[in-house]
Structure formats: C-alpha cells, structure tokens
Amino acid sequence: MARSSPSPVVNHRLYRLVRATVAVLLTGVILAGFLGRIPELDILEQSARNLYFHVPMWFTLMGATIVSAYHSLRYLQCGDRLRDLRAREAAWLGLIFGILGIITGMVWARFTWYEGTGKWWNFDPKQSMAAVLLLIYGAYFVLRDSIEEPDTRGRIAAVYNLFAVVTMPFLLYIIPRQLPSLHPGGEGSPAFSQTDLAPAMRWVFYPSVLGFLGLFWLLYTQRVRLAWIRDQLRDTPDL
Template sequence: MISTRRYRLIRNSVFVWMTVVITAGFLMSIPKIDILEHTARNLYFHVPMWFTMMAAAIVSVFHSIRHLRKRDIESDLRAAEAARVALLFGFMGITTGVVWAKVTWYQGTSVWWNFDPRQTSVAIELMVYSAYFVLRSSFEDSELRGRISAAYNVFAFTTMPFLLYVLPRQLDSLHPGAEGNPAFSEITDPRMRLVFYPAIIGFMGLFWILYTQRVRYRLLKNSVENRYLNDNS
C-alpha cells in the first residue's frame, strides 16, 4: 500500500498529464492524410482506450486466478473492479471506433456496423464482461460469488485467442492491423508519435486511478458492512 501523499501526487500528475495530452491531441498540427483528414486525431484516443481495455482485462483475470488460489475477498473485488473499468474503456473504445468508421470506411453510405472482426471481437468482450456482472449479481453468498465468477472470468479469457487471431482470418477487415495494412509503422509521422505515446501512458494512468479508487471504495464498504453485521449479531 502506498502512502496517501504519494497516491495523491500520482493522481494529480495523471490529471495534469491527461489534460496536456487532450489539449495537444486537439491543437497540435498533424500531417494531412487523404480520407482520414482531421479524424486521424482519434488515434490519440481510440487506440489507447483499446490498449487500456486489454490491460484491464489482463489485470482482472490475474486477480481472478489469485482469488481461486487464495480465496480472499480483496482479489475478488479487484477482479470485479478491473472488469468494470475494462467495460468502461471498451464501451468508450467501441463508441469512438464506430463513429470513426462511420466517417471514414463508410463515408457516403448509411452503414454504421458491418461485422468487422475488430468491432465484433470488442463487442463480444463487452458482452462477456456484462455476462460476468450478471453472473455476479445472481449470488447472495460472497464466497460462492467470488469462486464461480472468477472461474467464468478465467474460462472466458481462455477463448480470447480465438477472437484475436482466428476471427480476423474468417472475416475480411478494413481495420488497420490487417495484412498489408499495418496499424502503426515507420511511416507514421513523428509528430503523431509525440502525442500518441504519452496518450497511452495517460490512459493507463487513468485506468490505474479509476481502478484503485473503486477498489478502495469497495474494501471500505466491505469493512463497514462487516462491522455493522458484527455489532448486530
């Protein structure tokens, strides 16, 4: 556990950092790219959101495995809260992605959604984490809830490679990162890297803040509830 002072220091620097990143993302000059034009600025927001969701998913499954080994309440709460933040970032990522696709891939058509493999797999991720929370809410007993939902989390995670590697081979994709169309390469303008890399760090920091705040809140709530129950018994 880090001290409150250091925690506040990190939290405030993430806030300042994110403010700078967002301002730079909107104001700094970018190269003129056909079709993309100024929507290329979405690179600073959409891509880090997706990275952050993956990081949150990995944190969540890590704590689920830990919970299955140790059976402590804390790692169950951590897994649940990391999943909640993953859901949040996934939702933001899919929203920015769909809007971005609408004005570039589907420019001039009425198409919003086309089962692109990346869009499909992130939608599936959102469904899996929603199902995880539905499963959680169906238990009264916290020991059972922790054990069963951790098992579901780990089980769902093992099918992830199919979404990431097999699905793109079954469907054609317009998304960068497919064959012959790298998402990010040596031709990417250095000016964009100047904002993109800090944006990744900033979003990861934002995830860490949201996640630790939620975990602290849940742990406090848990201990208050326990004290209340003990006083009344």
C-alpha cells in the first residue's frame, strides 16, 4: 500500500482570494440579511431572514458529506493517509455545520410552526432525521477513537463512512417525503420551486450559499494542513 503523503499544498493566492471573497460576501450577507427589505408574508414574517443562514448551512453540510465520502472512497483505493485526514476533517466540519443548521432550524420552527405552543422540538420528520444524521457522524468519531493503529483506523472508518452514506438518502430524502411535514420538501414537493424564493431575496441568498461554501473550503484546507502536520510530528517526535 502506498503511504507517500506529500504535504497538502494550498495555492497562497487562491487562498487569499477566497478568504477576501468570503469575508466580503458573509459581511454583506449578514448586513443585508438583518437590515434588508424582505417580502412581508403571513406566518413567516421576519423569520424569512433565516433563509439566508439556515439553508446555506445545510447545503454546506451536504457538500461536506460528499467531500468526506469521496476521500473515504479514495482512501480505500490507495491507502494514502492524507485521504483519511481529509475524510475526517470534512466529516468534522459537516458535524459543525449540521449542528449550526439544526439550531437555526429549531429557532425558525419555534417562531413559525410552533408559534404559541412554546415548543422548540416537535419531531418534524426533517428535523428528526437531521438529528439522526448528526448521531451517525458522532458514531463515526467514536469508532475512530476506538482504534489505535492508524492504517486499520483509516480503513474501518472509511468503510463505516461509506456504508453510512448509502443509508443517508433514505434518511434525508425518502422517509421525510413520505411523512406529513411542515418543512418545504415534504410529501413529494421539492424544497425550491419557482414560487418559494422571492426575486429580491435571491440577491442575498445566492451570495450566502457561495459564502458559506467558501468558508467551508477555508476551514477545511486549514484543518487538513494542521492535521497533516500533527500526523507528521507524531511519526517523527524528534522533529
């Protein structure tokens, strides 16, 4: 098995460019998101601003899941330890963005669906399945901690990650659409039809998606580099 792990180089100019873009985009999104004008709709009212934060966080989680599964697959093919680090860091960021997404979703649900009941959690299918997804990633990290030897750990964790990814479509797309739900995307309807997004909101929503994906990329590349350095230091303690 090949173990050559060249350092995970990130192009400096690209990194700076993305960092500046993300800073500008997310600052703009926060300002426009809280201060900008939005269409006044019944029930949603001001809570519609959460669209700019909640939805991009979930998109980022999906992206992180795909990146993590891809690197797990590549790790099984070539056994390069860097792939394992990449899969782990992407899964970790997926977990973070998932927690953020679930918190923003809870707040949104509290003030629209459960307004007047005082409930924060009412077992909406999408909400519950999202919580299960986070449990799966939690289990992934517990599994990683249970194995000492790095190569075995990488392989076992990659197998679990890929097996979990196979069951995720059932969790996130199939089951929630069969159950009655208040969440857009329930009962067979797609989440983003033409009527869901007012034209004025697109100008904040799309930059927000780009901003959060860019933020993921920045955190991901830096965490991978840090993890790689830690890995090298553990292999050669006198360095």
